[in-house]
Amino acid sequence: MTATATNATMKEIGRCLMLKQPVKVTESVDRQNIKITVKKRPPNSGGNNTVQGSYNTIFQPLIEELRAKGDKFARTIVYTNLRWCGYAHDLALRPCLSGDFSFPDITNMVAQYHASCTDKMKTAVLQDMTSPSSSLRLLFATEAYGMGADAVDVTRIIHAGPPRTLETYVQEIGRAGRDGMPAEAILYYNASDIASNVAGMTCQIRDFCLTNTCRRENLIQNFGQHLHSKFTYSHECCDNCEKSCQCATCLPKIFIPHECTSGPVLSGRQPSVVTETDILSCQSVTGGKYYYQKVSEVHYLLMQYFRAENMCKPHVPFPSLVTGLTETLAGRISKQCVQYLTENKLISDFPFLDKKYVDNIISIISQVQSTPQNDQ
Structure with a gap:
């Protein structure tokens, strides 16, 4: 039993377990209340571009939005790797920790979650993310924030760089919209993120980022499934469908x-x-x-x-x-x-x-x- 598995993964499981014509019981991975969007971020190098500057184009607008909206900020999870998870958390809190009171204090509204966190820190974040009264609005996390994480009011998932597999991607965007309300999943990438020499990067993720057709169909077809129903308004489906809405x-x-x-x-x-x-x-x-x-x-x-x-x-x-x-x-x-x-x-x-x-x-x-x- 697994939460998400593409056709290729199911075949590999069957091969490893030496199953012959197994009965497969599956359910659609499609979450129609989550709009799927993919955006290109600046390159890591060339001209005045830097890796840090490229990631700042993702993190800085979010931090500024949080400072402006406070507790009205839509609860958001930003998935990225360990290095940038810690960097983004520090970037958000830097003015507060340095005593710069010209910025609103968002210390209690931002957190990070990764394997290096202590058990106490992880427990605190999990509790805050499941509490409607919690002040936590913006969480920077690695894929360690997964199993056991059930926040009902997350309305936005952002990937600062694509995950390596579609299984991981589906699991992570599934943290949003669990209350049935409209939510959004935004993935940022550049050419370096999906290069052929990136360890573990699958061709399915690369195709998903580059496709100019419906991203939702691209996604669920990799799981051997099909759209059960079309959207009344195409812009609610994905960024590619929005162009023809x-x-x-x-x-x-x-x-x-x-x-x-x-x-x-x-x-x-x-x-x-x-x-x-x-x-x-x-x-x-x-x-x-x-x-x-x-x-x-x-x-x-x-x-x-x-x-x-x-x-x-x-x-x-x-x-x-x-x-x-x-x-x-x-x-x-x-x-x-x-x-x-x-x-x-x-x-x-x-x-x-x-x-x-x-x-x-x-x-x-x-x-x-x-x-x-x-x-x-």
């Missing part, structure tokens, strides 16, 4: 060709403004106009309003679950905003919305629709 959130990336007659598609033509009717039918689009002008404005204002309403419930862990005012809802409403100028239609499609929310949403849409379009 056509939802209201991603409209600024999408243009409509002159000959479009069935719906918005990708185009390299210059954008410009489209009428409300064109937003729905995409018919008679002329002059190369922005498809997203009014829709994206509605979406932006709805998101601002939703955040304000959700912030009015500071004692509720996930206020959007109570209010129903989510990013997905903002996308659905804004994409078809000209249909929601009346109360009946909005209530019919979204009966869970409170009456006051309905009135304010209609007010926002009406305000945008009454604003004259600007020629570009």
Whole structure:
């Protein structure tokens, strides 16, 4: 029995145990509430680049975000090797330990976890990561933080450098989103990380970093599995799928060709403004106009309003679950905003919305629709 095993690993286990036609009981490794993102970090050398500088591009923004947000910082685990685990922890606490009080004190919000830690330190971190009331928000860890680690409110996993195998990667991103809420896994790499001379680096990880197709499909196919369902919004799947997403959130990336007659598609033509009717039918689009002008404005204002309403419930862990005012809802409403100028239609499609929310949403849409379009 194992938590994660690729096809190649299962074959090797069978060979070692001399199993003939064994029965395999498997379950999908796909965690659809975790968005998968891969980003390139600067090279380790060449020009003004250094190894330390390259890692700082990952660590420094996180530390600055933590200082700015404090206990509102999304609980995050950063996986890296031992050297950079200790370095990142020191980088975060350096101002506090040196007596520089111009920075907020984040001493209790940052920790490290690796094999060299004492048993007492490890136990303290494990307890803090499983406690909703703990002040710990940012954990720098090696792969030693694995078995026995069950933190229910981790919403972001960051890999500062890829792990050697897909099994390790799947296990580590699985620390996020255990409460079922949306989470994100971000992997940073450069050419040195996935070079052929890196000991233990598998071709599966290298292909996963370099693929320009769906990363989720690439990942689970290595485990002999397939996607059970497609995402309603492609940008929720992975960074590659996000590039072709056509939802209201991603409209600024999408243009409509002159000959479009069935719906918005990708185009390299210059954008410009489209009428409300064109937003729905995409018919008679002329002059190369922005498809997203009014829709994206509605979406932006709805998101601002939703955040304000959700912030009015500071004692509720996930206020959007109570209010129903989510990013997905903002996308659905804004994409078809000209249909929601009346109360009946909005209530019919979204009966869970409170009456006051309905009135304010209609007010926002009406305000945008009454604003004259600007020629570009």
